[in-house]
Amino acid sequence: MTTSVKSAPVARRPKRKWTYYILPVYTWAVLLYLCLPIFVMILFGFNNTKGRYNITFQGFTLKWYKELFAIGGLTDALKNSLTIAVLATIISVAIGGALGMALGRYRFRGKGGVSLVVFAQIATPELVLGTSLLSLFLTLNIPRGYWTILLAHIMFCIPFVAVTVQARVAGLDGSLREAALDLGATPMVAFRKVTLPMIMPGILAGALLSFALSIDDFVTTSFNAGQTVTFPLWVYGSSRLGIPAQVNVMGTLIFLFGVILAAYSILAGRRKKN
Amino acid sequence: MSRALPDDDVRISPLRQRLGRLTGYWLALPGGLWLAIFFVIPMVYLLSLSLMTGDFINGFSQTFHVSTYWHTISLYHDQFVRSIIYAIIVTLLTIVLAYPMAYWIAMRGGRHKSTYLLIILLPFFVSFVIRTLQWQFILADNGFVLGTLKHLHLVGSDFHLLATPVAVICGLTYNYLPFMVLPLYVSIERLDPRLMEAANDLYASKLQALLRIVLPLTVPGIFAGVLMTFVPVASDFVNAQLLGGAKTTMIGNVIYTLYLTNNDYPAASALSFTLMGALLIGIFAYARALGTKDVMEAAAL
Numbered sequence: 001m002t003t004s005v006k007s008a009p010v011a012r013r014p015k016r017k018w019t020y021y022i023l024p025v026y027t028w029a030v031l032l033y034l035c036l037p038i039f040v041m042i043l044f045g046f047n048n049t050k051g052r053y054n055i056t057f058q059g060f061t062l063k064w065y066k067e068l069f070a071i072g073g074l075t076d077a078l079k080n081s082l083t084i085a086v087l088a089t090i091i092s093v094a095i096g097g098a099l100g101m102a103l104g105r106y107r108f109r110g111k112g113g114v115s116l117v118v119f120a121q122i123a124t125p126e127l128v129l130g131t132s133l134l135s136l137f138l139t140l141n142i143p144r145g146y147w148t149i150l151l152a153h154i155m156f157c158i159p160f161v162a163v164t165v166q167a168r169v170a171g172l173d174g175s176l177r178e179a180a181l182d183l184g185a186t187p188m189v190a191f192r193k194v195t196l197p198m199i200m201p202g203i204l205a206g207a208l209l210s211f212a213l214s215i216d217d218f219v220t221t222s223f224n225a226g227q228t229v230t231f232p233l234w235v236y237g238s239s240r241l242g243i244p245a246q247v248n249v250m251g252t253l254i255f256l257f258g259v260i261l262a263a264y265s266i267l268a269g270r271r272k273k274n
Numbered sequence: 275m276s277r278a279l280p281d282d283d284v285r286i287s288p289l290r291q292r293l294g295r296l297t298g299y300w301l302a303l304p305g306g307l308w309l310a311i312f313f314v315i316p317m318v319y320l321l322s323l324s325l326m327t328g329d330f331i332n333g334f335s336q337t338f339h340v341s342t343y344w345h346t347i348s349l350y351h352d353q354f355v356r357s358i359i360y361a362i363i364v365t366l367l368t369i370v371l372a373y374p375m376a377y378w379i380a381m382r383g384g385r386h387k388s389t390y391l392l393i394i395l396l397p398f399f400v401s402f403v404i405r406t407l408q409w410q411f412i413l414a415d416n417g418f419v420l421g422t423l424k425h426l427h428l429v430g431s432d433f434h435l436l437a438t439p440v441a442v443i444c445g446l447t448y449n450y451l452p453f454m455v456l457p458l459y460v461s462i463e464r465l466d467p468r469l470m471e472a473a474n475d476l477y478a479s480k481l482q483a484l485l486r487i488v489l490p491l492t493v494p495g496i497f498a499g500v501l502m503t504f505v506p507v508a509s510d511f512v513n514a515q516l517l518g519g520a521k522t523t524m525i526g527n528v529i530y531t532l533y534l535t536n537n538d539y540p541a542a543s544a545l546s547f548t549l550m551g552a553l554l555i556g557i558f559a560y561a562r563a564l565g566t567k568d569v570m571e572a573a574a575l
Contacts, residue, residue, distance in 0.1 A: 023378040034451065038400055043413075099305030106298025114306050118463050121313050123501065125509035125553065127526050131533060131546040132316035137325040138539055155312040158305050187294070205569035216401045218512060220308050223533065232403045239407055239516060251404045258399035266388065 047250035064245040077234035085214040092157035100165025118159045130223035144226030152224045153214045161206030169201030324543035342544045357525040361508035364446045368454035376458035437519030445513040453502040461495025
């Protein structure tokens with residue numbers, strides 16, 4: 001046990017009553033509640049069910065991992081989701097990153113208007129984003145499908161990338177770039193060698209966010225998908241018939257991929273600090 | 275390229291300078307255009323489509339027919355009111371659930387703060403639809419919650435949760451809780467700990483310190499959290515679809531069906547536009563009530 005002379009917080013320790021533990025226990029209970037559906041999802045990916053219904057646990061099996069791609073429609077949907085997420089991430093990082101740079105560092109006419117649009121887009125409910133885009137496509141008779149989903153995803157990712165990059169750029173020390181320019185670097189070189197490495201964490205965070213938003217999106221996509229099916233749309237569509245265990249397996253794999261990426265970026269950030 | 279002013283004192287050529295002054299424009303242009311074409315202009319089309327008349331087979335034409343609005347609002351006002359009520363209940367529930375937790379993590383989390391935050395974000399690595407479906411399964415009539423309770427005869431055998439408002443509100447609260455915890459956490463974490471010490475020195479009880487110092491200073495965080503939960507909850511339709519029944523239909527479900535099943539585009543866009551207008555008015559009224567300074571702080575979070 002601790003000695004009780006050094007400082008006030010230590011001296012208080014022996015007085016801890018049971019009430020001290022209410023908040024930590026409560027916090028852990030809520031954290032468990034937040035993670036409960038994840039446990040259920042992972043567990044039922046190992047469930048040895050016979051039919052399409054995956055409701056009661058009937059024993060451990062790895063067969064769904066072996067037959068991961070046995071359902072053609074589901075595999076195609078996952079492929080669509082993955083390619084759309086990758087394309088949407090690349091394009092929205094390029095466009096949104098530039099927008100974030102412009103908002104964070106440069107002065108231009110209409111800047112206030114652009115930031116207002118960015119803020120309004122983030123605040124607008126997804127339902128309205130989806131239905132207004134659908135109204136545009138309906139009125140102009142544009143057929144909906146893979147490409148309209150991609151357009152929509154880039155649209156809702158741009159503001160998030162712009163905001164993260166802007167925050168990063170605004171916190172930068174501008175004199176470093178000026179020093180590079182004084183030492184004879186062209187603006188392009190100064191950008192590549194000085195600015196880009198410094199705003200990289202913001203760009204990476206924006207990219208992670210875009211990928212997560214895109215691969216998970218249901219609402220906007222459902223209005224603008226036409227006959228094209230993405231992973232969340234397929235799952236939603238088959239919810240009435242019973243969800244095959246492959247959905248749990250794919251959900252588990254996507255979950256692990258996301259967690260590993262996030263953990264890696266946190267650890268990389270920590271290493272840099274040390 | 276020839277320089278307009280061959281002056282050695284000017285380190286950067288005027289052409290460069292001019293291009294440099296335009297950098298902001300060309301950096302902002304692609305993003306600004308994309309948002310204009312696929313976010314701002316569609317809003318105009320949403321309004322325009324809501325004023326059209328016609329049907330799916332013969333096509334729609336612009337007639338500036340405003341009565342679609344009164345007609346659809348009177349037809350679906352139950353769902354409208356229900357969405358707002360659910361959103362209020364869910365927002366209050368998330369504040370009550372999230373505040374103690376955010377407080378504890380911010381004040382006593384120590385060096386594990388980022389671990390707790392990562393756990394709060396874990397659900398986002400699972401698709402929204404799959405998460406909600408897991409609740410369908412957890413709350414099912416013979417699932418492991420109700421099945422066990424029924425087995426122990428704690429509830430009647432015909433007791434059910436799915437297709438009731440309770441299930442929908444549970445699902446919504448679950449899905450939007452992280453959006454409340456995070457802004458609350460940020461605003462509590464930014465508090466100066468000396469304020470609490472001062473309160474303690476001046477003989478405030480812990481409860482008084484909480485009510486008179488911590489709570490008022492974290493109003494911007496509560497504001498941000500309310501915005502981030504109320505708006506999406508009021509327009510959500512996935513939870514009502516997967517966990518609810520005929521009596522829990524929300525306005526989002528109506529809009530979804532009108533667009534994609536009934537092809538009644540004017541009615542659907544009129545409802546959509548009304549929903550957006552109602553939420554905007556709500557946000558502005560709320561911002562006015564709280565004062566602009568707090569709103570700017572909340573927006574900066």
